[in-house]
Amino acid sequence: MAGPPVTVVNACTRSGGGGSPTAVVIDDAMLTDDDRRAIARGTGTTHSAFIDASRADAPRVRFFTSARELTNCGHGTIAAQAILLYRSGAVEHHGRQCTGGRTFATTAIRRQDGIEVWFDQGAIALPDGADETDGGIIAALGLERADIAADVRVASPGTPRLLVPVRDRRTLLSMQPDFDRLATECRRLGYLGCFTYALSPTARTGAARMFAPAIGVDEDIANANSVGCLAAHLLDTSGNGAIEIHQGDTLQSPSSVFGSATYTADGIVARIGGLVDLGPPIDLG
Template identity: 30%
Template sequence: MDILRFRAFTTEQLNPASGNPAGVVVDAEELIDADMLGIAAGLGFSETAFLTSITPHSARIRYFTPRAEIAFCGHATIASGVALSRRGAGPLIRLATNVGEVPVEVSHQQATLVAVDTTVESLDDDVLDELLATLRLTRGDLDPALPPALLRGGNPHPLVPVRGGVLAQLDHDAEAVLRLQDRQGWDGTIHVVHRIDATRFASRNPFPRGGIREDPATGSAAAGLGAYLRARGHIPMPAVLTVEQGAEMGRPCLIVVEVPREGRVRVTGSAEEMQ
């Protein structure tokens, strides 16, 4: 068993502070769930991936936060793809996740995952008002062109598009967010986004349910954003989006999202092993 530490969704400038840290545990066959949770808690990253049944073209993967197992994690998948490539796997690896098969195209520097199908639902007014209160936002902070929604793709992610200037001032009530996430069963982050231009977005992702205050980069939520824009007709298809995240935390990250006219969204990111 190897416990590796990666930074996923690093920026093109290869800033050593960039990227979202993820644990990647290779050859984890002998671990039970309690062991996995203990390792994830000890690493303290938002997610750690545990890989078993590894072949040159496939593997079983599970994801743990410091608090619990979750169904899927984008940045830990990108990190796992690069880690497996450096061990000789690829160039296409089919990962068996708790939400279905996720094909991942891999190289020694980056990976592209094919996200699971995502549904887009409206948020009830009462739930939206409570969510905004936990984020210390009001309806006046929302982007009138992009209504909030609930994205279900691997994990449920509430999507909250906001006006310019709101992200920089975001200061959520972590305990209140956690209570709402626990009650609603939202295993994913709260995806607060600002549309900079037609295909460029900035985001911040509170994630108390994952055992951290905020996630520096969230591939599954970015995939959900692409599915939302397509489903609601907010962007011409096909499209390539960039999502910038983590700057406010001192961990700038870059996520590239390919949205086809139909079918599953693709998410690409670079990854580097942490020394």
């Protein structure tokens, strides 16, 4: 039986190129989760988004790697919303998406350089006493304590990850983690992965790398949810909740993600944005 149509799009592009290749599928109720993982393997992408479009007001979107289903995926959400706008034929759409038991607002707009997408990430938990690494994760990242620019911090939009500030961009780009050891440490501590970053002097821009071998992704080209987490952390510590983060340079696929955090009655919430370049549909047979 032929598989469903699959489109691979580049999510969170930078200057009209790069981005994270993400497979987007209009879901079929006949598919099993084993089928969805197989489709993720067949596309050669790290992440795949499956859209149940039967609810036009708030489509359900699920995310898979080749190994497992994810609770959510930031750049996958950006890719999925771009496909929905393209399929609608509209120039702009303000809608909602259901993922991981949460329904949230989305915006997609056609631009000359692609489709711009923003979505509400929701509240970001920033627990106190976040340095729970006891050195194990730092060593697994291939870093020494002198390489760490400030306190590490756990941040969670639903799935916790560790934010690790390094002293400069050169340190960031030269990192060579021990992925087996890092996966073990992240599983032991309950982290999705480690988002390592270096900020510019103005702290309005920065560079980052996301390592998540515990879920089968050694390094992400773009990890949008972690950018939202970083925006929340920066708002909490410096009062600046707007950031543009460059990723993917070490993987020869430069990406850019925008994050904006604000205080609300529910705590710190974040919005995440990025541009999408649509690719042609592919046939997996």
